[in-house]
Amino acid sequence: MRNIFLFIRRYFTFLSFLLLQAASLWFLFTYNRFHRAKGLGVANEMSGFFNSNYNMAEDFFTMREENRRVHKMNDSLLNRMPTNFVIADTSVRLVTDSIPNDTLGRVRHFIWRDAQVMYNTVNSEKNYLQINKGSSNGVRDEMGVFSSDGSLVGKVINVSPNFSQVMSLLHVQNKASVLVKKTGHAGIISWDAKDPRFLLLNNIPKSDSIAMGDTIITGNYSISIPPGMMVGRVAEIIQDNTTNFYVLKIRTGANFQSLQQVFVVENLQYDEQTKLLEETRKKVDDPKRNTR
Amino acid sequence: MSDLIRNIIRFSIFILLQVYVLNKIPHLHKFIVPSLYYLFILWLPFSVPRMALLVIGFLTGITLDVFMMTPGLHAAACVLIAYLRPFIINVLAPKDASGFSYREPSPKALGWTPYLVYTLILTLFHHGYIVLLEWLSFGSIWHFLGKVIATTGISMLLIITTELLFPRRMKFRTNTA
Incomplete structure (x- = not known):
């Protein structure tokens, strides 16, 4: 017992060094895994x-x-x-009601x-x-x-x-689902951490005809992101002969180096949609119902 | 001005400079981010006990991490250089003096060459460790080596500039005082 105490006293600095290292690394790796640390709200x-x-x-x-x-x-x-538009072949003007829940349902x-x-x-x-x-x-x-x-x-x-x-x-951990506007094919956009002006788009099959400057828009399958918004334009088509998919270099629509004002978009049916998703998953994976 | 107040002021200046100037300037090449904040740890007085050095290092790192949204990354590197600092000073310190005649490490206290070696070794450890931790989750070996060398070069340039621009006025410590 005495030897243990002597050991601790002798290597106290080294042990506290190890302790602080462990604490920092724990912070670092838990943050990356869960994307967030709870205590970070105060910070x-x-x-x-x-x-x-x-x-x-x-x-x-x-x-x-x-x-x-x-x-x-x-x-x-x-x-x-709507006041800018007139329907040409009748004399009736198109009027759109701006109440959120209007008579058109x-x-x-x-x-x-x-x-x-x-x-x-x-x-x-x-x-x-x-x-x-x-x-x-x-x-x-x-x-x-x-x-x-x-x-x-x-x-x-x-x-x-x-x-x-x-x-x-x-x-580098960001993944978002997007569409090529012209062909409607969905792909995954990611970033290779090389140049802040360009993103990478994978999963677009080579059967699509892609040209430089094609618009890339947000996909339909996200619960939290409205579809059809601008993401970027094709800036370079990288030929990858090993697969049947294009690798596209996308010039971002937003200029990330000078962002000042942004919009945060809320899906008003988010809770309902995620709840449905959860329940479906539970229902399918339920061991009691799913007896083979 | 007492050491404590001097260092608190220094701490805030270094952190704010790092967060709002050095991280904000348009990047020179891909991802070479100039970093200077850890000079705070290199400038701490000789008299700080080793245990306190570690804690100060940890706090410095975690403060920067709060701003950079990378909890633990800079803290780990700062604790590492705070731990290594006394060993390197012991090796490089002038042998003939019985104690240190100056309060803190500076070109004047150690001499230009030993001081540059001291900063170079700790800078290499700092950047090497940070890039290693980033690299574990991402990147290739050439990316890793290139980034360590490039960031170390930029940081050394910044440290030398700082030393030349802001020579710290330090009293020679004598027996009478």
């Missing part, structure tokens, strides 16, 4: 305080560029106003909230954004995030009361 609020102060200063310098972009977005929305599925980017990097292998809307504003995990000109940016992975962390598309 999130703290870094959020500094980031919002820094952001106020930074905004001043990027105002003009951001203003131009918002103006362009506004412009495109104004053009969609349309139900609002997605709701968009604006948020400001507090912190953003592009030069790491795992890039995250911090935005100034949190659980008290109704932001929850898994919500989609879009840039001010409507291109996909990422998804929310961690929320604190006033801030949330967003995993950007520029993250």
